[in-house]
Amino acid sequence: xxxxxxxxxxxxxxxxxxxxxxxxxxxxxxxxxxxxxxxxxxxxxxxxxxxxxxxxxxxxxxxxxxxxxxxxxxxxxxxxxxxxxxxxxxxxxxxxxxxxxxxxxxxxxxxxxxxxxxxxxxxxxxxxxxxxxxxxxxxxxxxxxxxxxxxxxxxx
Numbered sequence: 281x282x283x284x285x286x287x288x289x290x291x292x293x294x295x296x297x298x299x300x301x302x303x304x305x306x307x308x309x310x311x312x313x314x315x316x317x318x319x320x321x322x323x324x325x326x327x328x329x330x331x332x333x334x335x336x337x338x339x340x341x342x343x344x345x346x347x348x349x350x351x352x353x354x355x356x357x358x359x360x361x362x363x364x365x366x367x368x369x370x371x372x373x374x375x376x377x378x379x380x381x382x383x384x385x386x387x388x389x390x391x392x393x394x395x396x397x398x399x400x401x402x403x404x405x406x407x408x409x410x411x412x413x414x415x416x417x418x419x420x421x422x423x424x425x426x427x428x429x430x431x432x433x434x435x436x
Contacts, residue, residue, distance in 0.1 A: 320405050325419055328402040331367025332423035335360060339376070340396040343388055344427035348434045352388055360398075375399045380429075391431040397424045 339356045346352035356378075364371045377397040380387035388394050399422040407417040 325402050331369050332398050332421050335363035336396045336398040336423040336425040340425035340427040344429045373401045388429050390433040392429050394427045
């Protein structure tokens with residue numbers, strides 16, 4: 281039978297009797313917390329982006345298909361309120377810009393190309409409102425939509 285002698289290498293090796301569970305928990309928390317925050321932040325940005333795109337598209341379509349200017353304005357207001365409510369956009373952060381090409385005259389008008397731009401800001405999750413950090417840690421989002429107004433559209 282062979283016997284192994286204790287060598288000087290055996291004494292120099294460190295003891296592997298560490299706590300693997302503690303190491304896994306520590307590394308898991310260090311990696312998992314930023315990953316969960318990233319997923320939450322990206323979800324918030326994606327939701328707000330979908331809301332802005334939906335709002336711009338539906339407002340442009342509703343205004344272009346409206347029979348007159350008063351109905352177009354009423355439809356735009358109703359759709360904007362619905363989108364703000366549905367997607368949880370901050371109503372004070374939503375800005376809408378409407379312009380027509382070619383420029384000049386009333387907007388919308390018959391035969392014009394209607395451009396609708398909806399802009400908002402997404403505040404990142406868990407950012408405190410102290411010292412205006414929520415405004416600094418926010419991501420601007422802008423969505424645009426273009427629709428052609430019918431040449432038979434009534435201006436009145």
